[in-house]
Amino acid sequence: MSASVADRRNAIAAKRGNSLRNQRLWALWGSYIALGIFVVMFLVPPFYTLMTSLKSSAEISAQVGSPWLVRHPTLENFWYLITYPNFQRYYLNSVIVTILTVSVSMVISVLAAFSLSRMGFWGSQTLSTSVFLTYLVPPSLLFIPLFQIIGQLGLINNFWCLVILYPTLAVPFCTWIMIGYFSSIPKELDEAALIDGAGYLQMLWKIFIPVAMPGIIAATIFAFTVSWGAFLYPLAYLYTSNQMVLTVGIISDLIRGDVFQWGKIMAACLLASLPPIVIYAFLMDYYVAGLTAGATKG
Amino acid sequence: MADGTNVPVGGLAAASPKGRKTAMQKFAQRRSTTGFLLCLPLILLVACFVVYPAFYAIYLSMLNKKMTAFVGLGNFQFLLKRHTFQLVIFQSCLFAITAVVLKALLGFTLAHLMHNIPGKNQKIWRGLLLVPWVIPLALSTLTWWWMFDPSYSAFNWVLNQFGFANVPWLGVGWIARFCTIAVNVWYGTPFFMIMYLAALKSVPEQLYEASAIDGANAVQKLFFVTLPMMRNIISITVLFSLITTFADFDIVRILTAGGPQDMTHVFATYAFQVGIQSGDIPLGAADSLFMFPILAFAAFFVLRGVTKRTKEIAA
Numbered sequence: 001m002s003a004s005v006a007d008r009r010n011a012i013a014a015k016r017g018n019s020l021r022n023q024r025l026w027a028l029w030g031s032y033i034a035l036g037i038f039v040v041m042f043l044v045p046p047f048y049t050l051m052t053s054l055k056s057s058a059e060i061s062a063q064v065g066s067p068w069l070v071r072h073p074t075l076e077n078f079w080y081l082i083t084y085p086n087f088q089r090y091y092l093n094s095v096i097v098t099i100l101t102v103s104v105s106m107v108i109s110v111l112a113a114f115s116l117s118r119m120g121f122w123g124s125q126t127l128s129t130s131v132f133l134t135y136l137v138p139p140s141l142l143f144i145p146l147f148q149i150i151g152q153l154g155l156i157n158n159f160w161c162l163v164i165l166y167p168t169l170a171v172p173f174c175t176w177i178m179i180g181y182f183s184s185i186p187k188e189l190d191e192a193a194l195i196d197g198a199g200y201l202q203m204l205w206k207i208f209i210p211v212a213m214p215g216i217i218a219a220t221i222f223a224f225t226v227s228w229g230a231f232l233y234p235l236a237y238l239y240t241s242n243q244m245v246l247t248v249g250i251i252s253d254l255i256r257g258d259v260f261q262w263g264k265i266m267a268a269c270l271l272a273s274l275p276p277i278v279i280y281a282f283l284m285d286y287y288v289a290g291l292t293a294g295a296t297k298g
Numbered sequence: 299m300a301d302g303t304n305v306p307v308g309g310l311a312a313a314s315p316k317g318r319k320t321a322m323q324k325f326a327q328r329r330s331t332t333g334f335l336l337c338l339p340l341i342l343l344v345a346c347f348v349v350y351p352a353f354y355a356i357y358l359s360m361l362n363k364k365m366t367a368f369v370g371l372g373n374f375q376f377l378l379k380r381h382t383f384q385l386v387i388f389q390s391c392l393f394a395i396t397a398v399v400l401k402a403l404l405g406f407t408l409a410h411l412m413h414n415i416p417g418k419n420q421k422i423w424r425g426l427l428l429v430p431w432v433i434p435l436a437l438s439t440l441t442w443w444w445m446f447d448p449s450y451s452a453f454n455w456v457l458n459q460f461g462f463a464n465v466p467w468l469g470v471g472w473i474a475r476f477c478t479i480a481v482n483v484w485y486g487t488p489f490f491m492i493m494y495l496a497a498l499k500s501v502p503e504q505l506y507e508a509s510a511i512d513g514a515n516a517v518q519k520l521f522f523v524t525l526p527m528m529r530n531i532i533s534i535t536v537l538f539s540l541i542t543t544f545a546d547f548d549i550v551r552i553l554t555a556g557g558p559q560d561m562t563h564v565f566a567t568y569a570f571q572v573g574i575q576s577g578d579i580p581l582g583a584a585d586s587l588f589m590f591p592i593l594a595f596a597a598f599f600v601l602r603g604v605t606k607r608t609k610e611i612a613a
Contacts (some may be wrong), residue, residue: 001444019389020347027414028414028415031411031412031415032415033413034407034411034485035411035412035415035423035427038408038411038427039423039426039427042426042430042484042487043426043428043429045430045438045441045442045445045484046429046430046433046438046447047443048441048444048445048452049438049441052441052444060450060578063450064450066455066611067451067455068455069452074531107339108339108340108343109340111336111337111339111340112336112337112339112340114336115332115333115336115337117339118333119329119330119332119333119336120330120333121329121330121331121333121337122330122339124333126525127337127340127341127535130344131340131344132598134344134348134611136353136537136538136541136593136597137348138541138542138544138545138566138593139545139547139548140547140565140566140569140586141352141545141590141593142348142351142352142355142571142586142591143569143570143574143586144355144569144579144582144583144586145352145354145358145451146347146351146356146357146576147573147579147582148354148358149350149351149354150349164347164377166502167343167348168343168344168347168348170586171340171343171344172344175340175531200332200336212384215610223447228434228441229434229435229436229437231434231436231547231548231551232547232548232551232566232570235551235570236574237572238612247434247436247437248436249434250437250440251440251552260444264517265440265444266440266441266444269433269437269438269440269441272437273432273433273434273437273438275434276433276434277429277432277433280428280432281393281425282591284424284425284428289556290495291492291493292492292493292496292497
């Protein structure tokens with residue numbers, strides 16, 4: 001009698017456990033299926049870019065059959081671009097501008113963040129707040145007065161103006177991320193360094209930068225993203241092909257009037273997106289960590 | 299000899315508090331001077347290329363087209379009366395609000411789905427879902443343009459397969475408006491997803507257990523545990539996104555350049571057309587400046603709410 005009650009109880013418990021597990025399993029599979037649908041939707045444009053870039057101009061203009069598939073894959077678009085002097089020029093300009101922007105922004109923001117997180121001076125609180133507010137200023141708010149200022153400096157149609165202007169977009173957020181990372185370093189570390197006779201710059205170089213390396217990586221990626229992908233400033237301030245960077249170069253060079261060389265445009269988009277994709281593939285974790293830490297602190 | 303040793307000791311004893319104080323003061327002073335010097339590049343950069351241009355924009359917006367005479371608020375009045383500009387205000391608000399709401403909802407859904415699956419698989423799925431956000435926007439918009447192409451476009455081909463007629467994606471006002479919003483949602487949703495995912499992970503598991511013991515169902519858990527815990531990060535993310543969406547330039551410029559019949563122009567593209575392409579710098583500056591009060595208003599209220607809640611949590 002008692003044994004059968006216990007059996008029944010066990011059976012009910014097992015059944016309930018089973019149904020809970022089933023429920024969990026269903027939730028899991030449902031999540032995977034829904035995520036799969038989203039991934040497919042999100043990846044449609046990149047997939048189409050790849051397909052078009054592999055088509056010859058003849059295949060695109062023939063307009064037969066499904067545009068989603070490539071029948072005679074060819075690398076002629078890529079080969080054309082790699083050997084096309086203008087495209088090489090854009091790529092080179094983009095690389096120069098990005099490297100300079102990233103270095104300038106990182107130096108400025110690391111120094112400022114070090115000072116704002118550790119050395120209180122008159123107005124340093126206000127300055128940190130205004131750094132955050134500066135990040136909220138979008139590029140399209142100030143590009144017209146900047147057009148005049150760049151003109152007065154004689155830098156219109158000169159990619160050096162981008163090296164001056166991109167840091168204004170990158171530095172506020174980089175500083176903000178770095179303040180967060182630097183503030184989390186225990187004060188005992190810098191006291192120990194000061195007792196050992198280290199100067200401030202030594203302290204920054206030997207302690208703060210190595211300890212806050214994840215933050216440095218996140219800020220660097222942010223500065224890179226800003227300067228590689230920016231479109232408004234180069235479109236407004238550059239107009240000859242020897243000065244253009246990739247984003248505007250592709251649009252103004254490969255689209256002539258009503259002639260769209262879609263195969264070449266798509267191949268150029270792929271080549272131009274390659275550096276960000278490679279960087280994100282390896283360093284995404286740092287970037288996401290820095291980004292979310294910055295926002296949760298705000 | 300005894301005097302000789304005594305005097306300096308007495309002197310030292312008398313002088314030492316004062317001497318130490320000045321040393322401390324000197325240290326503090328040197329510290330704050332160094333601190334200021336380290337911030338100087340940042341201050342100069344922001345002063346020269348953010349603050350000065352902002353005031354210069356106000357000055358520019360009050361000049362006439364040739365920039366020879368002062369016209370006060372004439373440019374603003376002129377813009378407000380112009381039908382195209384009224385369309386710009388409407389479209390900017392429609393574009394920003396619709397896109398941000400859709401991005402927030404989709405991002406929230408995606409974050410929840412991601413939170414359901416085991417941690418070791420999350421990285422791969424996250425990587426795949428972040429692709430739209432990784433490709434520079436100006437370049438991916440080109441692909442969208444090609445997919446929206448009227449004659450032999452990817453979307454129209456699919457529609458034809460199912461027996462529907464061609465849709466002039468970018469040729470008709472409201473459809474073009476929908477297209478610009480769709481591209482923006484495609485680009486911006488991953489950002490919301492990673493922000494919300496980080497927020498979801500920071501909600502302590504005990505709260506869910508406690509609410510389960512109290513008999514809360516899934517919907518109640520969402521509204522009484524998850525959302526209140528995530529309120530700060532939701533408002534910050536929405537603020538960031540609202541500003542970048544409101545000030546968006548790339549998508550509209552490449553996809554439609556403001557057309558058809560100026561129905562998709564937003565502030566930034568209209569300022570570009572008026573100020574840079576038509577050469578009416580003051581009018582363009584006035585147009586951009588219209589964004590400022592709207593953005594400042596949004597930023598003020600969101601940030602005030604966030605600091606208030608942060609203080610409540612701290613208290």
